Amino acid sequence: MDVGIKPSTPMDIEHLYGKHHGWLKGWLCNRVGNSADAADLAQDTFMRMLTLRQLPVLREPRHYLVTIARGLMIDKARRQTLERAYLEVLAARPEPLEVSPETYHLIIESLLAIDALLDGLGARTRQIFLLVQLEGLSYVQVGRQLGLSVTTIKNHLGKAMMQCIRLMDD
The missing domain is CATH 1.10.1740 (Rna Polymerase Sigma Factor; Chain: A)
Known part of the structure; x- marks a missing residue:
């Protein structure tokens, strides 16, 4: 060429x-x-x-x-x-949701309540609660990640759930 x-x-x-x-x-x-x-x-x-x-x-x-x-x-x-x-x-992708002002207000109130709930937990309990609830980790995975037993994880989550129940009663 x-x-x-x-x-x-x-x-x-x-x-x-x-x-x-x-x-x-x-x-x-x-x-x-x-x-x-x-x-x-x-x-x-x-x-x-x-x-x-x-x-x-x-x-x-x-x-x-x-x-x-x-x-x-x-x-x-x-x-x-x-x-x-x-x-x-x-x-x-899903269409963006139209949220009414009332729903928006309820969402903000719920988020503020969750924030207060998390703030009322001890640091370790809050960390365990977030790893299980938000990141979807199992008790075993959280235990390995934090170097804790599954029983300890269950105890901390029990405390967190009691806070949630108290929040719902208010």
Whole structure:
């Protein structure tokens, strides 16, 4: 394909463009299935060549153009795959809930009560309660993480649950 390298000039690329652009666009259209994408990719192929410091001396310019165009098609396919995956994740997200002012007030009150409850617990009991309730760890996992027995974990959680019951009675 390449027999040497010489500094590229706009005239070299202009000549290559004039001679092979139509052919490349047709070649791309057969592969991507529509003329708009083919035109974009053909244009991008020549734009890529403009960024070269030196243009290779080409015996088979079409082979060189196809090599660049294939790389651009792969890049485009990867980008489209990422975009589709991102849109699928966005579509799978639940719609944001509209919360009435009354519900909002109740949520804030509940959070303040939970905060007061947690503040009323000792540091170790609070830590155990949060590990079990928020992080979903089992008693055994919490015991291993904190270096405590399962019985100790149960005792601390019993204290925390009693605080919850007292809070509900208020």
